[in-house]
Amino acid sequence: MSAEATARGAGWSGLPERQRRVIQFGIALLFALIYPFLDGPLLAPLFGGSTMGIMIPVLLYTLLALGLNIVVGYAGLLDLGYAAFFAIGAYTTAFLTSPQSPLPFRTDFWVALMASWLVAATFGVILGAPTLRLRGDYLAIVTLAFGEIVPRVFLNLEQWTGGARGMNPIGRPELFGYEVGLFPVHIGSLVLGAQVPWYYLIVAVGIVSIWAITRLHDSRLGRAWIAMREDEVAAASMGINLVQTKLLAFAMGASFSGFAGAIFASIFQFIDPFQFEFSISIMVLAMVILGGIGNIWGVLAGGIVLGVFDRGVSAQLSAWLRSIGSTLGIPVLATIDLSQSRLLIFGLALVILMVWRPEGLFPSARRRAELHQDETEVAAHGGLA
Amino acid sequence: MHDAEILVQVLILGLANGALFALIALGYTLVYGIIELINFAHGEVYMIGTFTALTVVLQFGLTRNSPPPLLILALALALIAATVVCALLNAGIERLAYRRLRNAPRLAPLITAIGFSFILMNIGLYWYGASQVRFPDLLPSVDILRDWLHLNTAIAFTVKDLFVLLLTVPLLVGLNLFVSRTRLGKAMRATAQDREAAALMGIDINLTIGLTFLIGGALAGSAGFISGLYNNSAWFQQGFRGGLMAFTAAVLGGIGNLTGAVLGGLIIGVISALSDFYLDPRWTQPVVFGILVIIMVFRPSGLLGEQVPEKV
Numbered sequence: 260m261s262a263e264a265t266a267r268g269a270g271w272s273g274l275p276e277r278q279r280r281v282i283q284f285g286i287a288l289l290f291a292l293i294y295p296f297l298d299g300p301l302l303a304p305l306f307g308g309s310t311m312g313i314m315i316p317v318l319l320y321t322l323l324a325l326g327l328n329i330v331v332g333y334a335g336l337l338d339l340g341y342a343a344f345f346a347i348g349a350y351t352t353a354f355l356t357s358p359q360s361p362l363p364f365r366t367d368f369w370v371a372l373m374a375s376w377l378v379a380a381t382f383g384v385i386l387g388a389p390t391l392r393l394r395g396d397y398l399a400i401v402t403l404a405f406g407e408i409v410p411r412v413f414l415n416l417e418q419w420t421g422g423a424r425g426m427n428p429i430g431r432p433e434l435f436g437y438e439v440g441l442f443p444v445h446i447g448s449l450v451l452g453a454q455v456p457w458y459y460l461i462v463a464v465g466i467v468s469i470w471a472i473t474r475l476h477d478s479r480l481g482r483a484w485i486a487m488r489e490d491e492v493a494a495a496s497m498g499i500n501l502v503q504t505k506l507l508a509f510a511m512g513a514s515f516s517g518f519a520g521a522i523f524a525s526i527f528q529f530i531d532p533f534q535f536e537f538s539i540s541i542m543v544l545a546m547v548i549l550g551g552i553g554n555i556w557g558v559l560a561g562g563i564v565l566g567v568f569d570r571g572v573s574a575q576l577s578a579w580l581r582s583i584g585s586t587l588g589i590p591v592l593a594t595i596d597l598s599q600s601r602l603l604i605f606g607l608a609l610v611i612l613m614v615w616r617p618e619g620l621f622p623s624a625r626r627r628a629e630l631h632q633d634e635t636e637v638a639a640h641g642g643l644a
Numbered sequence: 645m646h647d648a649e650i651l652v653q654v655l656i657l658g659l660a661n662g663a664l665f666a667l668i669a670l671g672y673t674l675v676y677g678i679i680e681l682i683n684f685a686h687g688e689v690y691m692i693g694t695f696t697a698l699t700v701v702l703q704f705g706l707t708r709n710s711p712p713p714l715l716i717l718a719l720a721l722a723l724i725a726a727t728v729v730c731a732l733l734n735a736g737i738e739r740l741a742y743r744r745l746r747n748a749p750r751l752a753p754l755i756t757a758i759g760f761s762f763i764l765m766n767i768g769l770y771w772y773g774a775s776q777v778r779f780p781d782l783l784p785s786v787d788i789l790r791d792w793l794h795l796n797t798a799i800a801f802t803v804k805d806l807f808v809l810l811l812t813v814p815l816l817v818g819l820n821l822f823v824s825r826t827r828l829g830k831a832m833r834a835t836a837q838d839r840e841a842a843a844l845m846g847i848d849i850n851l852t853i854g855l856t857f858l859i860g861g862a863l864a865g866s867a868g869f870i871s872g873l874y875n876n877s878a879w880f881q882q883g884f885r886g887g888l889m890a891f892t893a894a895v896l897g898g899i900g901n902l903t904g905a906v907l908g909g910l911i912i913g914v915i916s917a918l919s920d921f922y923l924d925p926r927w928t929q930p931v932v933f934g935i936l937v938i939i940m941v942f943r944p945s946g947l948l949g950e951q952v953p954e955k956v
Contacts, residue, residue, distance in 0.1 A: 337751070389937055392944045396682060400895040401940050404933035407888070411930045537888075541758055548751045599769065606762030613756045614741055617748030 280473070283556060291462045295455045306575055311454040313571045315526060318461045319519050320539075321562030324546040325468055325555065326515030331544065332553035332623075333476060334508035335488030336390075337399040340406020341543055344513040346535035347382050348375040348520020350413060350420065353530055356430025361419045368432040372521045379517025380510040387509030391502055406540050414532040425531030429524045432460065440526065457526050464518055472555055475511065484508055542569070549612055550619055557621030564620070573597070573604045649798050654921045655914060660805045660874065662913020663812040667867035668890035669897070669905040670819060671734075671860035677900035678836045678856045679746070684757040685737060687887015688764035689861055693730045693868020694878045695771050697722040698779050701872075708782055715782060719873075727865040733764075734861025735854050743850065761883075768880030776879040779872040783807055808874050815866060816906055819859070823902060832856055836900070889916075892936055898949025907947060 271279070295311070302310045323345055330338045354360045355371040366374070386405045390398045413420045420426060431438045439460065444451040475481050483504045486494040495501050524530045542565070550561015577597040584592025597604065612620075668690050675683045700722040706715060737760050745753045783804045789795045823829040834842040835852045843849050871886070872878055893912045897904025912932060919928040939947065 331751075389941045393940060394944070396676070396680075396899065397895060397940060397944060397946070399682070400892065401937055403888075404892070404936050408930045408933050411926075415926050415930075537884075545755055545758065548755050552749070552751065600766060602762045602769070603766035606759040606764075606766065609759030609762070610741055610756050613748075613752050613759065614744055617745055617752035 284469075287556075287559070288466065291465075295451055295458055296449075306571055309452055309454075310571065311452050311458060313567065315454060315457055315461065316523075317563060317566030317570055318458070318465065319523050319526075320543060320546065320566050321559060322461070322465055322468060322519040323516050323539075323543045324550070324558050324562040325465075325472060326512045326519070327543050328512075328547050328553065328555065328558045329472065329475070329484075329515070330508050330512035331547055332558065333481060333488065334484040334505065334512075336505065336508060337396070337402070338512070338540075339399050339403035339544065340386075340409075340537075340540055341402075341512075341516060342535045342537070342539040343386065343406045343409035344379045344382060344516040345520045345523070345539065346409050346413060346532070347513075348379045348517035349524040349530045349535070350426075350520075351375040351378045351517070352521040352524045353426040353429050356525075357426050357428060359421060359426050365430070368430045368521075368525060371430065372432075372518065375521035376514050376517040379520065380514035383509040383511070383513025384506050386513075387506050391505055403537070403540075406537060410532040410535045413535075420532075423531060423533075425529055426524075427529040429528050429530070431525055431528075434460075454526075457522075461522060464522065468515055468518070469555060469559070472515075476555070480504070480507060545609060548619060549609070551621035551623060552619055554619075554621055554623035557619055557623065560621055561619065568608060569601075569605055573601050576604065646798075650921070652799050654917045656799070656801055656805055658914035658917030659910060660808045660913070661917065662893075662910035663808055664867055664871055664874070664909075665886075665890045665893045665912050666906040666909025667812055667815065667863050667870070668886060669893040669909045670816070670902060671864045672891050672894040673897070673899055673902060673905040674832075674856050674860045676894070678832060678853055679742070679753075680750070681742065681753045681757065682891065683860070684754065684887070685760035685764060686734070686860065686864060687883035687885075687890065688761045688768070689730050689734050689883070690864040690868045690871070690886055690890075691768055691878075691880060691883030692733060692764060693726040693865035694779070694872040694882065695768060695868075695880075696729045696865070697726040697869040697872050698772070698777065698878050700725045701780060701782070706780060706782055708780075708784065710782075719782065723866060723869045726869040727862045730865025730868065731858045731862040734864065735858040738854060738857040743853070761887075765880055765883065768883070772878060772880065774880070776877050779876045779878050781876050783873060804874055808870055811866065811870055815863065819863070820902055822859075828852070828855060889932070892932065895946055896936055896939060898946030901946070901948045904946055904948035 274282075294314070298310050298314075306313065323341065326344075327338060327341045330336050330341070352368070352371040352375050354362055355366045355374055356368055358365075386402075390401050393401060414422055416422070431440055433439070434456065439456045440453055443453050444455055483494065483499045486497065486499060487501060487504055491501060494504075523534075543562075546562040546565045547558050548561075549565055550559065551557025580592045580597070581594070584590070584594075668686065671686045671689070672683060675681055675686070701718060704710075704714065704718040706718055710718075741756045741760065742753050745756060783802075786792065786803050787800050788803065788806060789797055789799060789801050823832060831842070831847045831852045832855070834845065834847055835849055839849055842852075871882070889912055890909065893908035894905045895908070896911060897906070897908030899905075915932055915935060916928050919925075919931040923931065943949075
């Protein structure tokens with residue numbers, strides 16, 4: 260690791276951690292801000308239309324992955340039912356803003372957004388509490404159980420949630436007197452799609468989340484999470500309150516999915532319990548692990564790579580292969596149809612990526628060091644034999 | 645029907661389904677016990693078992709009125725095919741992917757297993773399409789209590805229910821004997837306890853782990869065969885629900901514990917049947933998982949799991 264770092268030259272790695280972070284953040288931010296302008300001329304031809312419809316859900320799931328990373332990556336608690344909090348966030352917003360809501364009052368979207376954040380965090384504590392005594396995979400199965408129970412409850416409480424019919428419409432946020440998502444945006448002669456304001460809203464929430472999560476990671480609480488992940492007994496004997504630390508991990512992790520849920524409900528204007536099934540929890544977990552668990556930039560990259568692959572590439576793959584086939588004159592490729600093979604492609608991608616890079620695409624430095632240490636330990640044992 | 649008779653009827657249904665869950669749960673628990681991996685692809689292996697059996701059965705063009713020797717031959721072939729295909733499939737996945745990841749971070753094999761579960765699901769989708777397929781009803785619909793024993797009761801205990809128990813119980817007993825009495829079983833237990841120490845004692849770790857996957861796959865295959873005949877349906881998504889229930893059963897009993905997996909399977913089967921009948925099928929899943937959570941809170945390592953003192 261250190262040899263590799265020196266080989267790359269003192270320029271980048273010689274910078275202090277803080278400056279490196281600021282530069283990384285700046286580049287990511289710049290790209291995120293100009294993306295809607297690149298979308299039309301550069302990407303639309305490749306994907307047969309605006310990619311906003313792909314990017315918005317992808318970014319929302321990435322936001323979920325950032326929250327799950329707190330629970331799984333920082334605190335080391337394997338959560339297989341994270342979609343439950345996403346559902347709770349979305350239904351909170353629907354209850355507060357939809358005309359179908361059973362509540363006697365309505366609120367503004369912005370109030371609902373904060374309420375969703377708070378309600379999701381509260382449920383993080385409520386659903387986290389029974390798992391406090393559990394370790395490892397028992398914890399995973401209990402979180403999985405909650406992930407199955409919550410959407411079922413929303414499905415079955417038809418009198419309040421509309422059951423399988425779902426809830427629609429849902430309140431939209433108002434910005435500068437305009438309702439977001441209804442009209443295209445005109446900047447001079449340039450026309451951006453109606454979805455672009457949504458994009459910027461998600462990017463803004465994402466930036467605030469990333470800032471908050473990095474601050475959390477570097478705080479006393481963040482260090483307590485990592486200590487707990489590495490060794491619970493040692494952490495407890497150093498004076499870390501395990502109950503409080505675990506519950507805060509669940510609450511903080513859940514709160515970010517509250518944001519994502521609120522925005523999700525408002526963008527798509529329709530929610531039903533089937534949008535929050537186990538497969539969503541699995542997808543988000545795959546994003547976290549694939550990107551590089553514990554490393555916020557890795558998770559961000561993993562979320563975008565996996566999401567774009569799932570929503571964009573695998574849908575367009577047959578079209579691309581067909582056009583390659585017809586230009587090169589390969590008849591097999593020219594008639595290929597992969598529309599029935601979405602799961603297969605996604606599954607293969609997961610397997611190949613994991614076998615190729617088990618530590619994820621961008622592992623955190625600490626995890627890379629851990630893996631290395633494991634190898635030397637095994638070697639030492641081999642030497643004894 | 646009296647209340648008591650209804651209860652007995654519901655229990656019969658629950659136990660038959662529970663026996664099926666137990667067979668699948670054993671595959672989870674065997675694999676978890678030996679390499680601490682939640683093998684998410686296991687439910688899909690069970691689905692492939694049902695599909696293989698269905699393909700064989702359809703080859704013979706059987707109905708319930710086919711001549712009994714042909715019927716028995718075809719069913720035996722279907723059982724063998726499903727068992728062999730699933731055993732090889734499960735062991736093949738281990739050889740291809742999990743073995744390479746044995747020293748990787750703990751969650752990497754988990755995601756790989758999820759990847760394989762998607763791949764197998766898609767293969768199922770190619771095989772019989774997206775909608776549920778009928779599995780021919782081949783077992784005689786004779787009621788044992790009324791038609792054979794001439795009892796005057798409203799309780800139905802058919803040949804079908806008997807068939808599930810007749811196939812499941814010997815498999816469970818045989819597996820327990822294998823693990824507790826044979827040399828290979830001993831090797832499996834040793835590997836589960838401490839892989840490195842077992843290797844130092846001359847146990848072939850790769851062979852033992854491969855064998856565990858082979859056995860788990862074979863059990864899933866036979867469960868797939870039985871499920872097809874008992875439930876008369878095959879669906880590419882049956883592995884997901886069945887697998888989830890079975891995995892819950894394995895954890896409920898104490899994961900890594902064979903008796904626990906069987907007990908967990910039966911409990912989940914009975915609870916589901918009771919909730920289906922007395923409450924509402926719509927609430928069955930929340931009830932099952934709710935009870936799981938409650939048991940976990942009071943017995944954090946499952947019903948029969950060892951309460952391991954914390955290692956420092």
